[in-house]
Structure formats: C-alpha cells, structure tokens
Amino acid sequence: xxxxxxxxxxxxxxxxxxxxxxxxxxxxxxxxxxxxxxxxxxxxxxxxxxxxxxxxxxxxxxxxxxxxxxxxxxxxxxxxxxxxxxxxxxxxxxxxxxxxxxxxxxxxxxx
Amino acid sequence: xxxxxxxxxxxxxxxxxxxxxxxxxxxxxxxxxxxxxxxxxxxxxxxxxxxxxxxxxxxxxxxxxxxxxxxxxxxxxxxxxxxxxxxxxxxxxxxxxxxxxxxxxxxxxxxxxxxx
Numbered sequence: 001x002x003x004x005x006x007x008x009x010x011x012x013x014x015x016x017x018x019x020x021x022x023x024x025x026x027x028x029x030x031x032x033x034x035x036x037x038x039x040x041x042x043x044x045x046x047x048x049x050x051x052x053x054x055x056x057x058x059x060x061x062x063x064x065x066x067x068x069x070x071x072x073x074x075x076x077x078x079x080x081x082x083x084x085x086x087x088x089x090x091x092x093x094x095x096x097x098x099x100x101x102x103x104x105x106x107x108x109x110x111x
Numbered sequence: 112x113x114x115x116x117x118x119x120x121x122x123x124x125x126x127x128x129x130x131x132x133x134x135x136x137x138x139x140x141x142x143x144x145x146x147x148x149x150x151x152x153x154x155x156x157x158x159x160x161x162x163x164x165x166x167x168x169x170x171x172x173x174x175x176x177x178x179x180x181x182x183x184x185x186x187x188x189x190x191x192x193x194x195x196x197x198x199x200x201x202x203x204x205x206x207x208x209x210x211x212x213x214x215x216x217x218x219x220x221x222x223x224x225x226x227x
Contacts (some may be wrong), residue, residue: 034215043201043218044154087153101146101154 004088004102011108012082018075020105022088025069032091033064035073037084038104044087047073078109114138117202117219125227130189132222134202142207143185144216145169145177147198154201160185161207192226199223 005023012018024033032051036044048055048062050071055062061074075082085104115136124130134143145157146169156169158177166177174196176188189196200222205214 036216036218041199041221043203043220044216046215046217049215103151103153 004090006086006088006102006105008103009106009108011110012075012078014080014109014111015077018073018078018082018107018109020073020075020086020088020107021070022073022102023070024088024090027068027090029068033062033068033071034089034091035060035062036087036089036101037082038087039081039084044101047086049091078107080109080111083107083109115202115204115217115219117200117222119222120220121223123225123227124192126192126194128192130192130224132187132189132200132202132224134185134187134219135183136202136204136217136219137183138204138206138217139182140204140206140217141182142205142214142216143179144203144205145175145185145187146201146203147171147196148201148221149198157187157200158185189224194226197224197226 032049034049035047038044048057048060050062050064064071085106087101087104089101118133141162144159146154148154155171157171157175158169160166160179163179177185179185202219203216205216207214
C-alpha cells in the first residue's frame with residue numbers, strides 16, 4: 001500500500017487558488033489517488049479521485065504527475081468554508097479495497 | 112435520503128467495560144469500515160467488511176471486534192475498554208462489489224469515546 005506524505009499545514013487567501021500537494025512515491029500502478037476533507041469534527045467528505053489522468057469536478061481539480069509519484073489538489077477559488085483538513089489517500093484496485101490516510105494538511109483560508 | 116449514522120455520538124465508559132458502537136447505513140452498500148482518529152495519527156483502519164458474514168482486520172484491530180449479520184449494520188465492540196482506546200471513531204461505507212473496489216467511501220458523523 002502506498003504511503004502518502006503531505007505538509008501539515010497551509011494558508012491560502014480567500015478567493016485565491018489553494019494548491020495542496022501530496023507525495024505518494026510508492027504508489028503502485030493500479031492504486032487510485034483519493035482526496036477527502038474533514039471540516040472541524042465532522043466525518044471526512046469525498047472530494048475527487050483519479051488514477052492517471054487529471055480530473056475535475058464541481059469541487060476541485062486533481063493533477064497527477066506523469067510518474068504518479070505525486071499529485072496536487074486544486075481548489076480554484078478558496079472560500080472560508082474550505083478551511084478544513086485535507087487527506088490524500090490511496091486505494092488498491094486489484095485485490096481489495098484498503099484506504100490509507102496520512103495525517104493530512106490543515107488548510108486555513110484567510111479573509 | 113439514504114445516509115450513514117453512528118450511535119452514540121458521545122460515550123464515556125470505564126476501563127475494563129465492554130462497549131459497542133453502532134453503525135447503520137441505508138445505501139445498501141456492500142463494504143463497511145471502522146476507523147479511529149487520534150491527534151498525530153490521522154485515520155487508522157480498525158476493521159472492515161465486504162459483505163454479510165465477512166470481516167477483516169485492519170492495521171489497529173487489537174482489542175476490537177466486529178460482526179456483520181446484515182448489510183446495513185457493522186457494530187464495533189471493544190471487548191475490555193482501555194484508556195488507549197479513547198478516540199473518535201468513524202464508520203464508513205462504499206458501494207463495492209465485494210473485495211475488488213475503488214469506490215468512494217462515505218463517512219458517518221463519528222463517535223467520541225472516552226475511557227476513564
């Protein structure tokens with residue numbers, strides 16, 4: 001299972017793009033990269049996931065490097081409600097589903 | 112609306128007591144998971160299930176057990192609660208079709224357990 005590494009904290013000005021990096025250098029070819037976030041004490045919430053190609057949905061964009069050793073979650077226009085802990089995780093597709101979470105990045109959106 | 116619920120939301124118990132945390136989902140998801148969350152450790156997988164009568168150990172399963180008698184529920188039991196098990200516990204589910212799945216996990220609101 002891939003181990004993920006993220007910076008413990010980041011700040012972003014409101015209205016600006018937030019770029020959250022994740023290193024998953026040991027990821028295998030069939031492991032997906034997933035991003036979740038946790039607001040205050042709520043349960044984690046799904047944001048986006050991808051395997052090889054860049055992905056975009058209504059919440060965010062996911063950029064995965066060609067070698068798949070790292071990825072970046074982009075919140076295009078951060079709002080105060082985006083203040084949360086963001087988790088990069090991996091899940092194995094070949095044998096069984098096993099999601100691993102690191103300690104996440106605490107994103108503080110500043111007015 | 113379909114949802115995933117946990118009960119109780121807060122629990123205080125004493126060392127040595129047996130405690131059961133409930134998790135119930137109405138999505139008819141095959142896969143269900145239990146995690147604990149502690150400062151400095153993120154989320155750690157305790158047990159997981161891919162369907163009725165199926166249970167598997169996660170990375171921190173010692174002192175915990177689960178059983179899956181129906182699709183909707185995966186109760187987590189602490190056989191003899193210890194202070195080290197003071198934590199926030201999250202249940203999650205995903206659609207899945209058995210073990211091979213990359214589906215999104217949907218998390219419950221969590222249970223805060225304190226063991227005195």
